[in-house]
Structures are given as structure tokens and as C-alpha cells.
Amino acid sequence: MPLRIESVSFDAEDPLMQGRFWSAVLGWEHGIDEDGDVWVEPGLGHPDNGLVRPLLFLAVPEPKATKNRIHLDLRPDDQDAEVDRLESLGAARVSVGQDGTEGWIVLADPEGNEFCVLGES
Amino acid sequence: MPLRIESVSFDAEDPLMQGRFWSAVLGWEHGIDEDGDVWVEPGLGHPDNGLVRPLLFLAVPEPKATKNRIHLDLRPDDQDAEVDRLESLGAARVSVGQDGTEGWIVLADPEGNEFCVLGES
Numbered sequence A, B: 001m002p003l004r005i006e007s008v009s010f011d012a013e014d015p016l017m018q019g020r021f022w023s024a025v026l027g028w029e030h031g032i033d034e035d036g037d038v039w040v041e042p043g044l045g046h047p048d049n050g051l052v053r054p055l056l057f058l059a060v061p062e063p064k065a066t067k068n069r070i071h072l073d074l075r076p077d078d079q080d081a082e083v084d085r086l087e088s089l090g091a092a093r094v095s096v097g098q099d100g101t102e103g104w105i106v107l108a109d110p111e112g113n114e115f116c117v118l119g120e121s
Helices: A015-026 A079-089 B015-026 B079-089
Strands: A003-012 A029-032 A038-041 A055-059 A070-076 A105-108 A114-117 B003-012 B029-032 B038-041 B055-059 B070-076 B105-108 B114-117
Touching: A003 A015, A003 B015, A015 A029, A015 A038, A015 A055, A015 A079, A015 B003, A070 A079, A070 B070, A079 A105, A079 A114, B003 B015, B015 B029, B015 B038, B015 B055, B015 B079, B070 B079, B079 B105, B079 B114
Parallel strands: A003 A055, A070 A114, B003 B055, B070 B114
Antiparallel strands: A003 B070, A029 A038, A038 A055, A070 B003, A105 A114, B029 B038, B038 B055, B105 B114
8 A cells, every 4th residue: 555544634723622522522532642743543442443544633823714625524323412412512503505405414623623414324 | 333434525626536636646446426426435455445434525616715724644655756656646745834854745636635745654
């Protein structure tokens, strides 16, 4: 494999806060490396351990300025229950032009990064 | 698993062109669904088949406007050779404030989405 995805990396004003949010969202673990970068990845007991690539949160000085060009789509077992849970964790519903009939729900994380909660598979 | 990453999704002015580029970058396959969305994922013979989540390119009318908040980090076997190969595929070196001593190289895909080619592991 000449080239492999190592991580999906997010600029963050507060990498630790973002890492805590996303580890709660996905049921993954988080840790900080010597540079202050925060990793979020499936822990030893998680079915995706060693399989799914981690998320990485990197400190930047500037806040998010516009709708992201790249986002995560998340598949729930129960869309309504998951959206309720995510809102309780600090996610907020946002509008990016969807009309509400698409079947997915658009949320943003605490720093405004948009993501979608799809319908049940 | 109450919530799982389904895909890493990119807004794209030309999803098919972007899908072709990224399938060449990663050695993955691409396909178009009935909505015109373009999937890029490891094919049957690829070691990551069924493991790594796909990339999804979704048509949007607006071009990229600012540095992306989210990017992919890619791990090469041979950084110099991979950067040459990526440039031949249509990637371009870009500056996002790196000073060139970090060990990684920042490129952008044909629509300007930044990504990093890390040093050899």
C-alpha cells in the first residue's frame, strides 16, 4: 500500500474539548500526545479497534469561518435517540440549506463543524 | 454500536473528477450512485476492503472559499516518490503556514482541498 489514510484531522481552537466531545459521540477513547494534539480512536474493547482510522484534533489560533467543505456522515441505530443524545453532549442543529425531507439531520459540534446523522440503515 | 462513521464526505464542484483523482491517490475504486454522488472505497482486492470508511463526493454549486478546517493525513511508504506521483495526478503544493521543517508536505487536490503527506512511518 503506497499511501494510506492515517487520520482525519480537524483544526481546533480547543483540541481537548473537541476530543472529549467526539470520543463521547463515537464511544471511542481519546488521548493527548506530546505536541498537544488530541487523538480519538476506538479503544481495545470497541469493535472498530484497529480498523477505523482515528480523528486528530490540532490546535489552530483561528476560529471556524465558513461552512466546512468536508464533513462526517454518521449512521445511527436510532436516529431520534442519537440526535437527542448528541444535543445533550453539546451538538446543535444547524441549517446548511437542507429542507428537512432528506432523511438526515445536520448538526454541528461545539466548534461548529457540521456533520450528518443519517437515517437508520 | 449506536453511532458509526459512514463516510468522510467532500463538497465538490465536479464529484466525478474528484472521485477519479482520489481513487488514483489511494488505489481505491470509485462509483456513482443514482443521485450522482461519487463513492471512493477500497476494492475487493485491496487490504483495506471492508475496513476503511469510504470517501463520498457530493455536488455543490459553490467553489471552495477558504482553507479547509478538516483534512486527510496520508502515510506513504516513500514520501518523495508519492509526492511526485500525486503532483502528476493533479495535486499541487500549497502553503498553509508550514515552514517546511515539519516533516510533512502539504498538497491540495484539484479542487483545492488541502491534505498532508506525512513522513515514512
